[in-house]
Amino acid sequence: MHELGVTESMLDVVLRHAARNRATGVTRINLVLGDSSTVMEESVRFYFDIIGKDTIAQGAELNFRRVPLKAKCPECGEEFQVVEYDFTCPGCRGTKTEIISGREFQVESIEIS
Numbered sequence: 718m719h720e721l722g723v724t725e726s727m728l729d730v731v732l733r734h735a736a737r738n739r740a741t742g743v744t745r746i747n748l749v750l751g752d753s754s755t756v757m758e759e760s761v762r763f764y765f766d767i768i769g770k771d772t773i774a775q776g777a778e779l780n781f782r783r784v785p786l787k788a789k790c791p792e793c794g795e796e797f798q799v800v801e802y803d804f805t806c807p808g809c810r811g812t813k814t815e816i817i818s819g820r821e822f823q824v825e826s827i828e829i830s
């Protein structure tokens with residue numbers, strides 16, 4: 718379960734931001750999670766409950782914003798949403814497309830008190 722590691726990194730980022738802003742509590746954590754990320758939302762929630770305990774982020778609401786898997790074609794510049802792992806460019810049928818979003822897991826913002 719690599720979610721423990723990614724949740725630790727996430728909490729670390731949150732606590733550093735909170736400390737920098739002299740927060741006494743974190744009420745909400747807004748996260749970005751790519752549809753094609755291997756991170757499971759439920760696992761992050763599960764580990765956060767455990768490792769967030771006794772930190773100022775304890776009890777914070779986790780809000781996940783899902784990002785679809787998107788690719789871009791270097792040939793014609795078309796950006797498109799990847800459906801069922803079909804990476805073929807809908808513009809020129811090219812196949813050398815690159816993923817531009819959908820695999821990320823990061824902290825977007827936090828709300829503090």
Ligand SMILES: [Zn+2]
Pocket residue numbers: 790791792793794795806807808809810811
């Ligand atoms: Zn193309």
